[in-house]
Amino acid sequence: MIKINEIYYSIQGESSKAGLPCVFVRLTYCNLRCSYCDTEYAFYEGAEKSIDEILEEVKKYKCNLVEVTGGEPLVQEESNELMKRLCDEGYEVMLETGGSLPTQDVDKRVKIILDLKCPSSKMMKKNLYSNIEYLKSTDEVKFVIGTREDYEWSKEQVARYELIDKCEVLFSVVFGELEPLQLVNWIIEDNLQVRFQLQMHKFIWEPETKSV
Numbered sequence: 001m002i003k004i005n006e007i008y009y010s011i012q013g014e015s016s017k018a019g020l021p022c023v024f025v026r027l028t029y030c031n032l033r034c035s036y037c038d039t040e041y042a043f044y045e046g047a048e049k050s051i052d053e054i055l056e057e058v059k060k061y062k063c064n065l066v067e068v069t070g071g072e073p074l075v076q077e078e079s080n081e082l083m084k085r086l087c088d089e090g091y092e093v094m095l096e097t098g099g100s101l102p103t104q105d106v107d108k109r110v111k112i113i114l115d116l117k118c119p120s121s122k123m124m125k126k127n128l129y130s131n132i133e134y135l136k137s138t139d140e141v142k143f144v145i146g147t148r149e150d151y152e153w154s155k156e157q158v159a160r161y162e163l164i165d166k167c168e169v170l171f172s173v174v175f176g177e178l179e180p181l182q183l184v185n186w187i188i189e190d191n192l193q194v195r196f197q198l199q200m201h202k203f204i205w206e207p208e209t210k211s212v
């Protein structure tokens with residue numbers, strides 16, 4: 001059984017899939033406590049469901065793109081089996097992970113969106129850098145940047161781990177903390193070949209809106 005916080009259908013707000021309709025399967029629990037977390041409601045709330053029940057619910061939306069998110073989905077071991085089953089059913093599956101737990105057992109068909117937590121998140125020491133070894137060219141690494149220090153740190157990691165040669169690299173702002181224009185200017189000044197992104201859903205709906 002897997003504790004599920006919510007399953008809903010919306011528009012993918014981030015990553016190279018931004019703008020596409022997507023079914024979100026949000027798992028309960030997170031082992032991190034990022035300073036800017038906007039899904040604290042997923043830390044404990046939820047209901048136990050079997051993988052079959054989850055698949056039934058996902059099927060209702062008739063959408064091929066599914067994101068497994070949290071909280072931190074990898075806290076629950078069965079999340080790997082859930083992603084495998086979704087892939088077996090023919091879904092295009094994405095995993096959004098905070099980057100502190102091992103990803104090597106995630107089904108290779110899954111597109112992993114791996115966070116590397118920046119200094120202002122207060123969770124940087126939890127980054128599991130060995131996950132970088134397992135990145136596929138179809139995966140994406142995400143930096144959520146709230147300060148100039150975060151930006152400089154992110155730039156260093158991109159260079160140190162040669163991330164641009166490995167996969168897509170996403171730079172986004174901590175919503176309400178750093179002006180998007182400021183981050184864009186830094187990226188352009190440094191001629192950094194990363195993908196700037198906004199959390200689209202925070203502009204389409206009120207920023208606090210849940211299940212979008």
Ligand code: SF4
Pocket residue numbers: 030031032033034036037038039040070071072098
């Ligand atoms: S990893 Fe995600 S869900 Fe967990 S505390 Fe950080 S932002 Fe919140």
